[in-house]
Amino acid sequence: MRRLWSDFDTDWQGFDFPAYSLRHEGFLRELAPVAEQCQIAVVTVDAYLEWCASEGLDPWDRDHVIGYAGEGCETFLDWPPPPGDPCWCGNGPRYADCCGVPMALTPLREQYLNQLLHTFAAERSWRTSRQLILEKPELLGTEAREVRARMRRQHAPDPSALSALDELDGLLDRCEKVGIEQAYDELLDWKASDRREVPKELARAVRAAEKSAARAKQKATEQTWAACVAARQDLAETITRLARPPGERSYGWRGLCWAHMSAFQATHRFAHLEAAADALRTALRALDGETALQHEIREEHGALLRLMSRQAGLADTLADTLDHVVRLAQSELDACPEHDRAPYLEALADTLQATFVRRRSRSDLDRAIELRRLLCAAREAGPGPTEPTAHAHQLGELGMALRDRVMISPNAHDLNEAIRALEEATDLAGLESQNELALLSNLGSCLRLRYEFYGRTGDLDRAVAAHEKVLAVGSAGGEHLAYALNNLGVAHLTRHGRTSDEADVRRAVELLGRAVERTPPDDPVLSERLHHLASAKVAYALDEGRTTDKPDAEPASRLSAALEAVREFAATAPADSVYARFLPVWRSLLLAERWRIAGDPVDNDTAIAEGEKALGVLGAQYVQRPRLVDSLAHSMLARHRRLGSDDDLERAAELFEFALAVPRAQWPALPAQLRGLAQVLLASGETGRATETYRLASGHAEQGDLRSRFAAACEWAVWAHGRGAADETAEALAFARTTARLVARVRLAGGAEAARRFRSLAHLAARTRDELARPSPGGSTPVADMDTIRDLLGTAARELPGPRAAQGAAAAERLLRLEKSSLDTAGSGSGRGALRAAWAELDRVLEDLENGGKP
Incomplete structure (x- = not known):
């Protein structure tokens, strides 16, 4: 170019x-x-x-x-x-x-003039600037003089820059007149005016500082950098003692700051950071009036204070230093003009957040959030264009500070503001660096947190999408890949808990397994990731919609894999860890399922023992507790049938009653719990209450999942038929028919995956038909009704003609949308009313389809 x-x-x-x-x-x-x-x-x-x-x-x-x-x-x-x-x-x-390779974008004289200005006026390295002029004689002459004149116009608002240009002009004019070597030989005398001894003292200090810096760079040891710091200290004090111009005095103290920072890089001694901050503060005080250089020094000072807060936050021995950094930042904030407070606002906010992390002080966090808001508002209202990266960083920090406050004091306002800030930050930042990917990952975590607080499925979907994007961009590898895998896996696992979609739990097991593989054995987060992987495998093993036609998906193999994952987690989890309390919960659920499949009495007894133990450590606030209570109650009922213990029957009744006390809209397994309670009531001889409980389990179409509701209706029909209650049998079969219609339509809309999910219901319908074919005290044989239900659950529902199937699919799609939205408005009257209307419409469509009529 x-x-x-x-x-x-x-x-x-x-x-x-x-x-x-x-x-x-x-x-x-x-x-x-x-x-x-x-x-x-x-x-x-x-x-x-x-x-x-x-x-x-x-x-x-x-x-x-x-x-x-x-x-x-x-x-x-x-x-x-x-x-x-x-x-x-x-x-x-x-x-x-002539020109050589055509890549020149900047004329030589402009580039080297700026370099010369820096080495001569900023670094005060006269030897380097002399060598530059000797190598580039084009810096002298008419064209270079014109460029210097334009540079002067450019830097007109900055008195210190103009002063440096004056010195440079004088030097170059002298070089043109008497030659470069003689001009530099006269330099010290020219700057000394009538006090010839002063520049010599300054020159000695400059030479000593340059030599010590060169030695330290060649051999970086604690001793060489200590000598460099001492030489720079002497130079800064010499410049100040000789009452040199403000720019020189400021430069001397900034040079001392540089020496201390370099020494810190070599020795990691916190005292060097404190000394560097003091040197920058002195450099700032040495300048007169407001100049661009003062803004530059404030930016450096603020960045240094932020570094001090990070270092102090990492070391236990420096905990008290955080208070010192807070006082430093606050004092500088009070002293600086209103238009230039941003560096100290950011430094004070960072330090207060570091203090909160260490001490969990709500007042520190509140103050940090207030400062973050001021910073964001100042950047948006600033006179110039907002720098996207810096603004995105501040928005991201504000979002995470608000998230921290939500964790200690839940409230919707802070959480919504955090999500808005992180959304704006990700829009500004793009996806080009790990910091920008961290913003998107934090947004996904906050969306998942809002779901856990308020139960909106849309937040879960957005969280999964955010973490998917992070993984897609960062999939090439690196240290952050394990975090991306873990976050996305947890999001899928959480969504599976909401929607019971098998694809989510499969994806969660895969992602969390890869995250564990990429985690070193000595990494502190390994135990947490093993907990997440065990959670996913337990959910996969207990998934009610599992597909059993694949060899790797057999219930026994799933249970074995889940139990092994629980054992691996137990080997790494500290006894006092919050995650350790999930161990008896998982063991109880898994062993209860294995008892159901294999029938080993030891599993039944152990599941009960682990379940009772889990109830003692798992608080009511945990979402796993309702399922544990339900599983333990069924285990108690199974042992009563096995051993005939009245104590087990009483405990099962107590647990079912307790489970039903949970708000029903928050627990999709309500029909299964009602069915279990009905079985307890039958075993206790309370047939009236049992009938009413079966009616609730079978007929409340707006509550629970379809499989549990259909199983309750079939069980009620068999029991009523066995005692000759024809009306109850007909009522139960009517409920089963309604549920079968919904299942048929979901199968039609969902394809092969939905067919596998509901396949067990066809077998249940066949067994129920065989039971209903037996003689009844009332003389009724409702086999024909059960045949109709079984046909609905068979292949006929997937082989309907095109136009009628399309009509039914449209109704089914509307039902599925309403069913999903009802999860977000669970328990509300509008949600229940919309679902009832959808189910009534679907019933009419199915009736027409069954009768061969036109929908």
């Missing part, structure tokens, strides 16, 4: 273009092989400015130059050109004798 000098002088007004200037002096040999592998574009100023204006982009952004060269430029050069061709710049000579 090429920058034309005339265009630069005319259009860019001497501003330093942010790119490298690489011409043929010393670079041609190294760059030629690289250039042969690249596509080289000719970029002119006019075309580039026009493109930036059309796209609404900042022309000073390096990325925009690269983007224009790569996509927007239409003129490209073949490289290398034929040896005899003239240079690509059009001046005539061969390129090797």
